[in-house]
Amino acid sequence: MELSKIPHFTSTRTTHIPLNWKHKHIISAWSWSTVLSYNAGVKKFLNFITQTSGYFSLPATTKQLFKFCLWAGRTDTAPSTGPITSKTLTKYLFAIQAWHLFHGFTYLMESKAQINLVLKACAKKDTEFNLKKEKTAIHIPQLKVLVELLSKGDKAEKAIANLMLVTFWGMCRMKEVTYSKRQGKLCRTDSIMTSDVSFRRSKTNTIATISLRGAKTAKPGEVQIIKLSSKPNKLCPVAAILRRLEEAGNSDTSLFGFFEEGIRNHITREIAMLKISQITISRAFPGITGHSFRVGGASLRHTLGIPVRHICNLGRWKSDSYKLYIKPYEQEDIDNALILLANNSETLV
Template structure:
């Protein structure tokens, strides 16, 4: 039963159990590498044994005339001696299951796998490793199927389609140093909120940044500063840069006027980001709550700020990451911030049925990176956020 629970639910349960530790503001100093979620189907073993010892809940189809154990023994003996570099297979299998964990692919859908899952996992790696390496990973997953007694998961024409797509993307997208970040989800946000002390100015500032970044699809550098004394130099968001308006129906919305952004030309004025009223996770309420806590009437102080010893300070990127990642790491959630917040908001809007082009424009994307995320999202068998517990969102 545990293997079929949604990943976000398992994370929520785990994070509630570490409330006291998280509130102590004592996160581990550095985020650990991504870890596979525990599973009876993936016993702890050496990398070169994974292709044999890792399995799934589905029984393989019968491939013998009788149940004589001799046939099964001979088949296993032949399969094991046919394997080449088993360590490479083990590394590829680990990456495959990490992808499945991050995108909440249930155990029974991993073996046998599907064209949608395998192509999605392939597209997520493009730009981080070469096309040949991606195809080797697919070959390893295919071999794993055979060793476990299943047919190869990709038909020849499906493999050709994957090759064709990867070849084209490799021509126009340079290799990245790191893979795309897994997206933040609504349930992740709710889990983080449980551990934040919203009577604290700093935690309230962190919460406002999370919601504005998620629903506004903003870059973390647009919401935080590199150093506590570089706010003016970086032209960070001030209180005067936040305005509230109402649409024709009388519904309130907020405008964040960026003076400095990645897609804003030098001397090009400002760039507006719209945030709208949500239900239980409302960025406008979070900003209003923060301003009431910090107090004061100076409109030139940082919008996302907190005071210490009577001095109003901006939230730095490092302090924000330390606080949020401390909660996530303690809960064993395989997310570290970068574009996780930004792409999480985009993924949420897409799962709500918002037009792809509208999401791209609202998120101010101009590069191929957005198309890669969208392609992987569309090929997922089930979207990340499709349950009725997700609140209906307004986009701009």
């Protein structure tokens, strides 16, 4: 938990309170990604205060919250791409509410109905713009190129190659399988450790399971499971996990990390996406993001006729949101995927 990354959330703006173990315990009630998003929301609100009035002390007044929505959202007077969407604005209001709760102030909601009307009006204005970015699926040929190139690199790149295989076949969010900091002690409640992995044999292959704490859709204290089955090719996620465990030795440490001069280095999302982006740009793979691996794994299974209920179970979807991750495959792409999965039986270093 790097508190230096959430300075706006932990401050009342007028004072920077020294955080004791009680504050840290309260923060641990949220996932780290949630706290980071709360910090972004509070930062946006404080930017509004700086640009409009300057003076502020908690709690925020209903008038300030109302004006913030009009300032930040898309309206007739500010219809450009600068304002944030109504969906993001709603998340920021939740962040401001959590900010009040953390510092022991009452979040005033006398104008909740009026604010909801502002949000509704902003949402209507959003529809006039093409705001939605399509989630791009990574396909097997692209995954193969990324894995092969990174597997020939340094220790960090080898770890990222293994991480990609787990993310693709496990239909994971990149944020869930990476770490909040590069070095140092990890918070076990939102970090995948080597001790979180277990194996079992089925009639046809090996099944690896990873206990996932702090998942985006998890309830407080809930542990979700990433289930992976072995593949008879070098894109096998189980083999990828075994390589990470071998590298870690007997240490109970980050699964996706590496030792350098006796110091454990953890793979953060920023490091992983930087390395991946360098290759996707040079190879002209358009639109590849951290989401692309989750989209790719779901889309491939759907194309191969795997029942939706199984896809939702493996990808830990609990609503129809899985539909956003299913992208169509051209027949040529299907043929290429099947050929590559059948013919790539070599072992990666």
